[in-house]
Amino acid sequence: MPLLERTDSLSAARGIIAKSKATETEVVIDSSLDRYVRYADCGPTQCADRERTEVRIRVRNKSPHGYQEAAAACGSLEPAAWKAALERAQELALVSPPNPALIPLGGAVLVPISLRDRATIDHTFEAKARWIKLALDACGKHALFPAGLAQTTAISRVVSNSCGREVHGYQTRAAFSLTATGKSGEGWAEGVARTVGALKAEAIVQRAVDKAVRAQDPEPIDPGEYAVVLEPAAVASLVLFMAYEGFGAREVDEQSSFLCGRIGEPVFPAALSIHDDFKHPAWVSLPFDGEGSPRTPVVLVENGVPRRVVTDRNYAAKQGGETTGHALPQPSAHGPMPQNLVVLPGASSVDELVAGVERGLLVTQLHYVNLIDPRELVLTGMTRNGTFRIENGVVGRAVRNLRFTDSLVRALGTLTGASKEQAVCGALFDGECVVPALRLSGLRFTSTAEF
Amino acid sequence: MIEFAKLAVSEALRNGAQYADARLVRLVRQDLVLRNGALDGADAPEEFGCGVRVLVDGCWGFQAGPLWADKGSAEQNARALGRRAPGVAKALASARTKKVELAPEPPHTGSWSTPVERDPFAVPLAEKLELLRACDAALQGRSETVVREASFSARAEEQWYACSDGAEQHQKLVRVGAGLTSTAAANGTVERRSYPASFGGNYKSGGYEHVLAWDLAAQGPRVRDEAVELCSAPLCPSGPRDLILMGSQLALQIHESVGHPSELDRVFGHELDLAGSSFATADKLGSFRYGSEIVNLEADSTLAGGLDTRGWDDDGVASGKWRIVDAGVLKGYLTSREWAARIGEPRSRGASRAEGFANFPIVRITNLSLLPGTWELDALVADTQDGVLCDTVKMWSIDQRRLNFQFTTEIGWEIKNGVKGRMLRRPTYQGRTPEFWASCDAICNAAHFDVWGVPNCGKGNPMQVAEMSHGAAPARFRGVTFL
Numbered sequence: 001m002p003l004l005e006r007t008d009s010l011s012a013a014r015g016i017i018a019k020s021k022a023t024e025t026e027v028v029i030d031s032s033l034d035r036y037v038r039y040a041d042c043g044p045t046q047c048a049d050r051e052r053t054e055v056r057i058r059v060r061n062k063s064p065h066g067y068q069e070a071a072a073a074c075g076s077l078e079p080a081a082w083k084a085a086l087e088r089a090q091e092l093a094l095v096s097p098p099n100p101a102l103i104p105l106g107g108a109v110l111v112p113i114s115l116r117d118r119a120t121i122d123h124t125f126e127a128k129a130r131w132i133k134l135a136l137d138a139c140g141k142h143a144l145f146p147a148g149l150a151q152t153t154a155i156s157r158v159v160s161n162s163c164g165r166e167v168h169g170y171q172t173r174a175a176f177s178l179t180a181t182g183k184s185g186e187g188w189a190e191g192v193a194r195t196v197g198a199l200k201a202e203a204i205v206q207r208a209v210d211k212a213v214r215a216q217d218p219e220p221i222d223p224g225e226y227a228v229v230l231e232p233a234a235v236a237s238l239v240l241f242m243a244y245e246g247f248g249a250r251e252v253d254e255q256s257s258f259l260c261g262r263i264g265e266p267v268f269p270a271a272l273s274i275h276d277d278f279k280h281p282a283w284v285s286l287p288f289d290g291e292g293s294p295r296t297p298v299v300l301v302e303n304g305v306p307r308r309v310v311t312d313r314n315y316a317a318k319q320g321g322e323t324t325g326h327a328l329p330q331p332s333a334h335g336p337m338p339q340n341l342v343v344l345p346g347a348s349s350v351d352e353l354v355a356g357v358e359r360g361l362l363v364t365q366l367h368y369v370n371l372i373d374p375r376e377l378v379l380t381g382m383t384r385n386g387t388f389r390i391e392n393g394v395v396g397r398a399v400r401n402l403r404f405t406d407s408l409v410r411a412l413g414t415l416t417g418a419s420k421e422q423a424v425c426g427a428l429f430d431g432e433c434v435v436p437a438l439r440l441s442g443l444r445f446t447s448t449a450e451f
Numbered sequence: 452m453i454e455f456a457k458l459a460v461s462e463a464l465r466n467g468a469q470y471a472d473a474r475l476v477r478l479v480r481q482d483l484v485l486r487n488g489a490l491d492g493a494d495a496p497e498e499f500g501c502g503v504r505v506l507v508d509g510c511w512g513f514q515a516g517p518l519w520a521d522k523g524s525a526e527q528n529a530r531a532l533g534r535r536a537p538g539v540a541k542a543l544a545s546a547r548t549k550k551v552e553l554a555p556e557p558p559h560t561g562s563w564s565t566p567v568e569r570d571p572f573a574v575p576l577a578e579k580l581e582l583l584r585a586c587d588a589a590l591q592g593r594s595e596t597v598v599r600e601a602s603f604s605a606r607a608e609e610q611w612y613a614c615s616d617g618a619e620q621h622q623k624l625v626r627v628g629a630g631l632t633s634t635a636a637a638n639g640t641v642e643r644r645s646y647p648a649s650f651g652g653n654y655k656s657g658g659y660e661h662v663l664a665w666d667l668a669a670q671g672p673r674v675r676d677e678a679v680e681l682c683s684a685p686l687c688p689s690g691p692r693d694l695i696l697m698g699s700q701l702a703l704q705i706h707e708s709v710g711h712p713s714e715l716d717r718v719f720g721h722e723l724d725l726a727g728s729s730f731a732t733a734d735k736l737g738s739f740r741y742g743s744e745i746v747n748l749e750a751d752s753t754l755a756g757g758l759d760t761r762g763w764d765d766d767g768v769a770s771g772k773w774r775i776v777d778a779g780v781l782k783g784y785l786t787s788r789e790w791a792a793r794i795g796e797p798r799s800r801g802a803s804r805a806e807g808f809a810n811f812p813i814v815r816i817t818n819l820s821l822l823p824g825t826w827e828l829d830a831l832v833a834d835t836q837d838g839v840l841c842d843t844v845k846m847w848s849i850d851q852r853r854l855n856f857q858f859t860t861e862i863g864w865e866i867k868n869g870v871k872g873r874m875l876r877r878p879t880y881q882g883r884t885p886e887f888w889a890s891c892d893a894i895c896n897a898a899h900f901d902v903w904g905v906p907n908c909g910k911g912n913p914m915q916v917a918e919m920s921h922g923a924a925p926a927r928f929r930g931v932t933f934l
Contacts, residue, residue, distance in 0.1 A: 036913060037543060038721075038724065038912060040721045040723070041548070041720070042547065043510070043543070043546040043547035043548045043549070044510060044511060044543040044547060045511070045721050046811040047511055047513050047539055047543060047811065048513045048514075049513065049535070049536075050502075050514070050515035050809045051516045051517070052498075052515075052516075052517065054498075056496075069493065070490075070493035070495075071492075071493065072496060072497075074496070074497050075497065075498030075499055075500060075517045076499065076517045076519055078519040078521060080519075080521065081497075084497075085495070091576070092495060093493070095577050095580055097485075097488075097489065097490055097580065099489040099490060100489075101489060125539055126542045126545075128543070129544075129545050129546040130545075130546075132546040133545065136548065147720060147721065147722070148724045149724055151913065178724075179723045179724045181720065181723055186723070254597045254598055254634070254636070254641075255597055255636035256634070256641045331484075331491065331492040331493070333491075367850060368849060368850070370846050370848045372845075372877065372879060373877065374641060375640055375641055380846070380848045380857050382849075382851065382855065384851055401851075401855075403848075403850070403855055403857060403881075405934060428725070446857075449852070450854070451852060
């Protein structure tokens with residue numbers, strides 16, 4: 001089954017809406033193609049060539065006390081499947097308590113048409129095997145153990161409702177990663193792009209191997225506060241928690257956001273600016289959100305000053321404005337959330353950032369970062385895949401891994417520079433963002449590992 | 452349905468596979484969430500599809516797609532998936548340097564279902580919503596409360612499995628979960644309490660009888676008040692102290708510091724690209740001191756109420772029970788058919804599972820429990836001079852070899868000279884796995900033992916979600932470092 005075409009998606013959604021007896025109906029159809037291969041020392045270890053269809057149907061019945069809302073989903077566009085889902089949603093809605101806070105579904109909007117990248121959709125397993133052989137050969141030359149992922153994905157999404165809204169978009173993603181492990185240290189590199197043509201497999205392999213070679217024989221290190229240069233992957237693991245836990249209207253409304261009482265205040269150094277921008281050239285994303293509302297670029301932090309949070313239609317109505325277009329597909333356990341976080345670049349190269357550190361650490365990546373306190377964004381996590389001393393502005397020996405426990409609000413308050421290069425990076429728990437390397441004058445490490 | 456699985460397998464064999472298995476999986480869920488009195492989520496998703504896994508000259512291939520209920524379409528799709536799967540393996544063969552070999556397994560045939568007293572899907576929606584409304588009412592009454600949440604979840608996973616070895620299996624797994632949470636904001640902080648566990652409550656395999664047994668609404672006022680009191684409670688002091696962990700937190704400790712490190716694919720580096728590896732390397736099997744002599748950790752995919760209690764795993768291997776840690780010594784691993792042979796085991800332990808139809812089976816934690824000891828909880832508290840009793844998961848983080856961990860619980864209580872005293876906010880303890888388990892000197896008895904569900908364990912890349920449970924009774928750990 002090929003990726004669902006725009007016209008077929010819209011037609012299918014219209015057909016479902018036409019059969020609904022609810023006051024209002026919304027249909028979201030995701031059609032996806034995904035090809036991935038995981039690999040290790042023996043070559044491919046897991047793989048999948050998979051296609052999926054998800055049809056989400058949200059219905060609402062108007063009552064004197066508000067909308068009664070419910071949703072259901074199925075994995076097929078076969079009429080029997082979506083009709084059963086529609087019935088389940090309608091049955092649930094009938095007994096749902098009315099919610100006076102819900103506003104009517106949004107009407108017609110215009111969003112730009114997005115194009116498919118045919119090369120990414122058609123990228124073959126043979127081509128992925130060639131990437132993997134590059135990694136295996138390079139690791140073999142240095143007695144390193146390889147492990148990684150090669151993946152290409154494409155989705156076609158339509159959001160359509162009975163109030164006249166119809167938006168559709170295509171999106172592709174390609175990723176290739178290598179973790180190269182030696183006797184006493186690891187190196188890692190990953191490339192993530194919207195199109196497979198933007199991935200440079202050889203460069204990714206070379207970066208991971210170089211890092212692994214340098215990461216061997218790490219020396220012990222004491223916990224404590226260190227100046228750090230965080231490479232983009234490490235930055236992503238931290239700032240994505242700002243998106244998960246603080247940049248949404250619901251977190252501020254429920255007083256759990258680090259932005260409570262801080263909007264408009266100079267919280268961070270002027271070198272820090274954070275936007276949400278679905279049009280960023282390195283990570284162009286669907287131009288509409290989970291409710292089908294057009295996304296708008298949002299300045300979240302401007303020269304160190306938090307400016308605003310993102311909204312969906314309900315929070316926008318509550319605050320008396322227009323939605324910023326940051327709803328997740330509804331219903332969702334989460335409120336509105338930035339999904340295209342961009343930390344603006346600085347003017348320095350990573351080498352120049354390092355040159356400005358007298359005594360500190362260069363951190364490649366952070367592992368299993370998690371949240372202790374949302375109000376101060378206290379996080380903990382472990383360094384990973386290459387942590388190095390910086391002495392007198394020069395990267396030196398590898399050190400053993402360290403666990404940090406610190407308030408991100410406090411730590412970003414010590415920002416002294418950002419690199420001019422940015423990268424698309426993700427984190428263990430989900431999401432991807434565009435970030436530079438950052439230099440902080442103090443990050444607190446509370447314990448160490450023996451490796 | 453088994454006929455479609457068999458069709459896919461025979462089509463794969465016809466197209467060059469030397470081994471093939473096919474899983475038809477139907478996943479059905481019903482989720483209800485009441486948030487601040489309003490229905491925040493009423494969702495009834497369902498998916499149905501087929502995943503075909505093959506070996507061609509020792510290289511894996513996997514093809515998955517949705518199936519349609521219509522017989523003709525289902526037959527056509529199952530055949531197509533079986534026909535295409537070997538092509539994936541052949542395309543990847545050039546990068547394969549070592550052939551996959553599977554441990555032998557007799558071809559089991561049969562049917563297995565979760566024992567259910569009351570089908571959670573058949574319970575009238577009005578009754579379930581009434582239960583959530585009662586929870587919400589019980590959480591009301593304090594101005595400091597900013598979020599009240601009550602949730603119910605039912606999941607049914609029906610699977611038809613056929614394998615070229617001759618296995619034909621059908622199983623239906625039913626799981627339920629429910630819980631309530633209150634979040635309070637005061638004194639510049641925000642704190643949460645949950646019951647019976649955080650992140651949606653507790654989950655068990657079985658029916659609505661579990662939901663009723665948790666008696667959720669009765670706990671509402673306590674949960675609400677503790678969240679409010681936490682906002683003005685002192686922060687847990689730092690330094691070494693004895694730690695008593697209650698069951699749900701101990702379940703997380705088992706999961707992160709014993710479950711994941713004993714996954715054999717991780718031990719051999721095949722998860723290095725995302726989740727990491729394991730300190731519990733194969734050379735330690737049979738001799739490594741993982742914990743004190745009273746520490747016995749048993750894997751059991753037949754455990755009553757366990758979320759991973761089933762007839763067979765996704766390799767078609769029969770469920771069973773074995774020790775991971777016996778009298779404090781590392782004695783076993785979690786294995787699949789692919790991995791069992793690597794440590795000389797004659798058969799897989801049956802810990803291979805995939806999320807839904809569209810994922811490749813990987814080694815997963817099954818139900819894994821700390822076997823009960825002999826203590827009464829009151830006696831354990833009375834026996835503790837300087838300690839903290841910690842309850843309910845709030846935050847967890849563990850390093851890539853599963854050694855250095857740091858966990859925060861929702862709540863703690865100071866214990867001084869055998870008396871449980873003042874409430875402590877945000878207790879955060881840190882340790883190293885073998886030393887931590889070696890410091891375990893007391894485990895409560897079977898009367899305090901319960902089974903705690905993990906409905907959302909992430910592993911793999913792309914990530915797959917699986918369910919399992921951990922049985923535990925409260926236990927004490929000496930001289931643990933609090934931050």
